[in-house]
Amino acid sequence: MVHYKVSAPGKIILHGEHSVVYGKDALVSAIGLRTNLEIKETDSEVIFIDFPSLKFQLEIPLIKVNEFLVNSDGTIENVKDFVENQFKRSNETENNTLVALFYVLKKAFGNEKVSKAFDLSVKTDLRIGGGSGSSAAFGVSIATGFLLLTGKMKENTLDHEMISNLAFESERVIHLNPSGVDNTICTYGGLLKFAKGKGFSKLTIPKQLNILIVDTGVSRSTAKLVSQVRDLHEGFPILFDNIFESMNILVQEAIKKYSEFNGDITDIEKLFEINSGLLTTIGVSHPSLEEIYKISRKNNFSSKLTGAGGGGYAIVILPSDYKNKENFENLISELNEAGFETTETVIGGGGVSVERV
Ligand SMILES: Nc1ncnc2c1ncn2[C@@H]1O[C@H](COP(=O)(O)OP(=O)(O)O)[C@@H](O)[C@H]1O
Ligand SMILES: C[C@@](O)(CCOP(=O)(O)O)CC(=O)O
Structure with missing residues (x-):
């Protein structure tokens, strides 16, 4: 059965925060603090999700997730409705995190069903909401985990572009209008020059x-x-x-x-x-x-x-x-x-x- 550990770094923007939103260059670097995801297929009828850093966990029947994958049109609004109806949580952070999770799941699987239930947990060394890229490291981790689960990507041939693009979708849920700098650096690591819509180059x-x-x-x-x-x-x-x-x-x-x-x-x-x-x-x-x-x-x-x-x-x-x-x-x-x-x-x-x- 499929069982993966995924790890993605946090980041710091050395120079260029805010101006990067207006198309200017930014200089960004990965750091040693990381987010770690574990995803493991099980024989259960329920999918189990654990976000200890946000102090919440939940279960959802596999059949409900597959109904969602088959019926959803994949828009953020539709995923929001699904999360609200399914989990009825009043906490905005928890709701947003779940919307990001199911939005990325839908983008990864399209209309295909998930073949087996899984346990998923995401832990992090990063302080959430501090500017060290916890949301992007989260997006990169779930994007990678789900792409591996679909079989579209193998662990020894990671498709960084596909991961970063999918993590950007998670960032869009959490940040509304992100520049894309965080998902890029948390995917590729190292030190990068980045410009919104123009791409990035590696620096040493x-x-x-x-x-x-x-x-x-x-x-x-x-x-x-x-x-x-x-x-x-x-x-x-x-x-x-x-x-x-x-x-x-x-x-x-x-x-x-x-x-x-x-x-x-x-x-x-x-x-x-x-x-x-x-x-x-x-x-x-x-x-x-x-x-x-x-x-x-x-x-x-x-x-x-x-x-x-x-x-x-x-x-x-x-x-x-x-x-x-x-x-x-x-x-x-x-x-x-x-x-x-x-x-x-x-x-x-x-x-x-x-x-x-
Ligand atoms: N380890 C994690 N587990 C679950 N959700 C996470 C985790 N890390 C980040 N997130 C998501 O990212 C959001 C934080 O984003 P943000 O405020 O931009 O913080 P940061 O500046 O650290 O990226 C959280 O509210 C949650 O939705
Ligand atoms: C302010 C900004 O330039 C960087 C935001 O970084 P963070 O969310 O604080 O990690 C916004 C962006 O690039 O989308």
């Missing part, structure tokens, strides 16, 4: 680049922040077009600096500071982020938000010899004292992977 950094991820603990909605920026853009189109163009120029400068990185972070730190200022200008900072910027600067580090902002995660760029340095130890203890959790990681890392159990 000559030397390991260390990053500290700082969790503000403040949840925020990407969709709301994107629409807040859209309102400002509508009010001041020329001003905002120019800010987005500045962010684009910054990304081009950053690509040069990261591609030539020889261990000296001085210029990258300057770009962090400038990018942070531009993001504050478009209104996506937050008091918790400002506090992190202050503590970082006090200890001679440069930081910026990553992702949509409004809380979520900040990133601090670290020099190669940061370990055991007094200012780094002070940075960590001051951030922790202020209530912010920190995780050390490196830029890059593998994309989606599958293990047949």
Whole structure:
């Protein structure tokens, strides 16, 4: 019987968040924190779904899922009706997650039936709603799991394009109007230059680049922040077009600096500071982020938000010899004292992977 373990990385946007929504380039990287899905066919009559990170699980008869696959027209509205009628859950996050799950299932299977029931669980190292790509890592994991289940894709010949495209459908349910940057990086991994509708190219950094991820603990909605920026853009189109163009120029400068990185972070730190200022200008900072910027600067580090902002995660760029340095130890203890959790990681890392159990 089919039994797979799928793993997809989280991501950080190094530069280009928000401007990427307006067609500008972004520089994005996979990180070491991952989402892990397990899917196992069973002889049961019911499909069992477990989302421990969201603290909910449920069962649904296989026959109901197959009725849905045969009868649904596959529109988001139709999948929403199915989820509402079937599960009658009042929690918006749970509903949305289930809509994404069944929408992706329908896209993967079309009108074909699922031949056997299965147990599916999704666990993650990522904080959900923090800007480190948990929704995309979730989308990539379910897309991969379901494509394997259909037999359209084999574990030793993963079709990254098909996975990323299907994960984008999950992102469309969760984020309404995503740029596609998150599903791309969480599928391919590494370091990428990405532009909405234009595709991506892989980049390499000559030397390991260390990053500290700082969790503000403040949840925020990407969709709301994107629409807040859209309102400002509508009010001041020329001003905002120019800010987005500045962010684009910054990304081009950053690509040069990261591609030539020889261990000296001085210029990258300057770009962090400038990018942070531009993001504050478009209104996506937050008091918790400002506090992190202050503590970082006090200890001679440069930081910026990553992702949509409004809380979520900040990133601090670290020099190669940061370990055991007094200012780094002070940075960590001051951030922790202020209530912010920190995780050390490196830029890059593998994309989606599958293990047949
Ligand atoms: N491990 C997971 N299990 C189930 N759903 C998940 C998981 N990770 C993410 N999600 C889905 O993604 C949503 C979070 O998306 P979002 O707010 O954009 O967070 P992030 O910025 O971390 O991607 C959750 O509400 C849920 O629908
Ligand atoms: C703000 C934005 O540029 C990045 C959002 O990233 P996240 O949801 O915070 O991981 C939106 C997008 O690219 O769709």
